[in-house]
Amino acid sequence: MMKRKAEKQQSAGPVSAIAARKARQQQAQTVTASKVEVVVEAAAEPPSKRPRRSLEGDQLTGTNGTESKGRQTRSSKNQEVPIALDTTTGRPKRATQANPSETPSHAPEAEEESENEDSDENIVDGPEEMNEDEVASVAGDADGYESPTETPIEMQNFPLSKARLNKNSIVYADESVLCIRIKEKTNLALMGQYDLWVKRGVVSLMGAKLPPSPRVYRVYAPSTHSLPIIKCVSGVDGEAEVQIKSCNSGLSRLRDVSPLYQKIWNGQNTAADKATLKGASKNSRRSFSVLYSSGEDPLKRHLRPLHLDKKWSASMKALSQRQGSLRVLVCGPKASGKSTFSRYLLNHVLSPAPETENGFTNTDGVAFLDLDPGQPEFAPMGQVYLAHLRAPFFGPPFTHPSLDSRDGKILRAHHIGATSPKEDSDHYALATMDLLDQYHSLLAQYPQCPLIVNYPGWIFGQGLEVATWLVKCLGLSDVVYMSEKGPQEVVEPLRFAANEARVPMTILPSQPTDFVSRSSAQLRSMQIQSYFHSSHSTDISNPIWSETPLSRTRPMAVDYAGSKQGILGIMVMGSQISPDMLREVLEGAVVGLVAIESSSAITGASSSGSIKAPVDNSEDESESTADHMDMDSEEPQVKSLDSLSPADSIVRTPEGLPYLFTGSGSCTPLNPKASNCLGLALIRSVDVNSQKIELSTPVPSSHIREAIEQGHSLMLVRGQLDSPNWAVSEEYYAARAAERRYQQVVARAKKGGESAADQTQHNQTLALLRDRIRRASNVPWMKVVEDNSRHQREANARREKSLWKLRKKAYPGSDSEADW
Structure with a gap:
């Protein structure tokens, strides 16, 4: 060996040792790369999941998981690392990994936190064939979609359920209903949509402890998020009995109008389903499936159970001890699990079982102050709001994009017009304080109503200043920060503000998810599309969805000029738009439908009096603004802008549109104290001949009628929301x-x-x-x-x-x- 080494050094001649070593490494890399390439060509089957990566650099990751320079790609937790090149030896190497059989049945897995500040991610998803968890990408698109890599990831058979169904555990079953017994300390994972009825014992689900009651809960368990787990907490003779029933909400039919909704629910019947469907017709399929492990998924998706860290559970139990005096702010970096923690805490406070908790029963509900306009929990993007909830909710945000039932209502909302509060932090702070005043008004009727505040991942720079300001002025009882890794430049100011306000601060570990099948922008798109296709019926508590394209639905026609004018004006936030370009900016845009409660909502107007113009007595009393919005409705009429002062700077565009134009073209946001956002609307067209704007909106006509009857006027606010390409x-x-x-x-x-x-x-x-x-x-x-x-x-x-x-x-x- 020493002789061969000496011969090689001698044969190198005048070449230096460093140059020779580099030459050997390059030669070894070339040989190994060709070997790896042969292996990859043999594995032609596409992967079922692609982890995220960025396409900002010039080097693209190949299908064998190696980059052009042989660097090892990132790998998800508890997952086999793709083959990479060892740059020191030139040989393929494989990272060590734990045995999949030793993987715990409940890995810490939180839903993806879809935060606001992803403007730097300038990539779009969309594969040639869209498996549920597989999305390709294009760099350079303006919608800011994140890009999963094309590196194949080996599927793992990840345990989902501890319980196994057998003859003793199945009480009864048919084509749509499954009634089962679950033993204490065991659990069961289901995918799909179903109605859950707890008949005996106490079960936990997404933070809520559900005792026996006549109440039926609707549960949505898509593959886009970690699967909720039904766990028996206590039971009769060591068992809890639950009935699971198929439901048809129409949400699954949105796959016909958007591929983002394809392959996110249960597929063909699993082995457990077939065992419970004996005697049923051959083609019987429920709207849910029982899964023992991810390997049983017919679509081979990366499924994981939704599980909480022990510190999370302990913190929730401690916070619930505050009962009606709870005022907690949940903050932290983006993608740290803030939304998951807030949702779990909300369900936990809403439904404690008296026999397992401290005896306190929540009868006043919970106030939820959502300050994340990027992906709100119960509203479409671009809004901050205060909601009053009376029952737990089970499902990701796109399964409840709005609230209008006995289980929950949005008391007040403000249109921010952007997915991040950094666009106008002053307006954001004013809106927050107005919502807090609304909460104080709620306490007069419900004195034992706790408050949960969900703050976005905007915690650096000015976002940190706003967060510390909220800690000092909201009158909180607790602050929860969702990251043990800091950074210290964020944690220390928050801790100092909490100490100054005499508020305890709890730091919890983050629980980011390793497997993401939808990007943040895609989840926002799914939520707003769900919002526009949903409706609430007065006789049922759960929303229903229609798969009819918006282009085939009847629009709402609004007069924007003339004696029957139905809107007060049009605003554009965050941009300088010339009046000549207003029509181009409006057509095809999503706008906020805002009720103006007094003239003080508009900067420059008189602070007293209503901005509603007197109704012309010559008009028929049955005619109204909503009459011109929808020919079948009868509501009082709002006519013109004559009552506004000249300082309001409302100008008429060449098309006659009432444009609230100030300064160099941008509009000062509406005063939150005198305005309330009713919801969003999609402007389908501006008809110059008839001077009408055609709108599509899921806002119930009863809400519009109520606002007009109270003397409020309507304003359309165009912000900087994502383009409605869907x-x-x-x-x-x-x-x-x-x-x-x-x-x-x-x-x-x-x-x-x-x-x-x-x-x-x-x-x-x-x-x-x-x-x-x-x-x-x-x-x-x-x-x-x-x-x-x-x-x-x-x-x-x-x-x-x-x-x-x-x-x-x-x-x-x-x-x-x-x-x-």
Whole structure:
């Protein structure tokens, strides 16, 4: 060995030792790279999950998990690391990993915290074929979508349930109902949608302890978030008995209008489902599935149970001891689990079982002050609000995008017009103080109503100043910070503010999720699309969803000028827009529908009196603003802007739009003390001839009628929310879904034998459906791209950086929605 080494050194001649070593390393890397490439070509099956990565650099991670310079890619926790090159030896190496069989059944797994400040993530998701957890990407799109990597990740058979169903544990079962017994200290994981009824014993679910009662709870368990676990806390003879029933809310049908909703619910029947469906028809399927492990998932997704850290559980129990005096602020870095902790704490405080807790029963509900406009829990993005909740909620935010039932209502909301409060921190602080005043008013009626404040991940710079200010002035009982890793420049000012206010501060470990199937921007898109497709019925407590594209629904027509004017004016926040460009800015935009309670809401107007103009007695009393919004409704009329002073700077655009134009074009935000956001609306068009604005909004007409009857006027506020690209492509995906369904009908007819007349009818119908797809693909701001290769997507992204208006891309031949 020494001789060979000497010979090599001698043969090197005048070459230095450092140069020789570099040459050997490069040669070894070249040989190893070719070997690895052969292995990758053999593994042609695409992965079922892709972890996030950034495309900002020039080096793209290859399908074998190695970069162009042989650096090892990042890997998720408890997961096999892809093959990488050892730059010191030139040989492939594999990182050590714990045995999957030794993995605990409940790993700390919190839902993805979809925080606001992701403007630096300039990437869009969308694969050629969209598995539930698999999303490709394009760099350079303006929507800021995060990009999962293309590195294959080995699937793990992760345990989900400790309980196993058998003849003794199944009380009864049919095609839609499953009644089971769960032993103490065991649990069961389900995926899908279902109604849960606790018949005996006490079970825990997402922080709530549910004792026996006639109450039925709706549970949503999609694969986009960690699965909720039903656990038996205490029972009769050591067992709890629960009934699980299928439900049909319509939420799963949103897959027909957006691929983001595809493959997120239960698939084919699992082994446990088949065991409980014996005797039922062959094609029976419930809206939920029982899973013992992630390996049993028919769609092979990365599923994990939703589990809390022990410190989280202890903190929640300690906070609940405060009972009606609880006033807690939950803050911390983004993606640290703040939303998960707030949701768990909310459910825990709302439903303590008297026999297992301190005897306190919450009868006044819980006030939830949501200060995260990026992805609020119970409202669409761009809002901060105060909600009064009377019952726990089980599901991610897009399953309850609004509140209007006996279980919860939004008492007051303010339209921030952005997904981050940093756009206008002063307006954000004023809105927060107004919501706090509303909470004090709520205490007059419900004196034992606790308060939970959810603060966004905006904790650096000015965000830290706002957070410390809130700690000092909100009158809190506790502060919870969701990261043990600091940073100290954030923790120390918060601790100092808490000490100054004599408020205890608790620091908890963060629980970020390792597997993410939807980015923050995608979750926001899912939530706002769910919001516009949802509705609340007066006779049921749970919302229902419609899969009808917004373009096929009847719009609300609002007069923006003339004697029957239905809106007070139009505002644009955060931008300087010329009056000549207002129409272009409004069409296709999401705006806030704000009720103006007095003239003091608008800067420069008189602080006294109402801004509602006197109603002309010559008009029929049955005519109203809402009458011109919707021809079938009858509400009092709001007419003009004549009562406003000239200082309001309301100008008329060339189209006659009432534009609240001040200074160089930007608008001063409305005063939160005299305004209230009713919800969001999508402006479909501005008709200059009839001087009407066509709106689509899920805001109930009763809320609009109530605001007008109280003498309030309506204002449309255009902010800086994400562009509603999902609305542009809904008709296209709905047309494709209709064609697929009809092709299945034709296929079944051919198997059963069809006549020539039936075949002719089928061909004619298919021709009509394909013509619908063609017409839906030929619309403004959307381009159907046949070539969805990575090279083509990156080229399109670079080209579209120079476009003033974005175009939505849709891909035929795949179930994906790519390149937003």
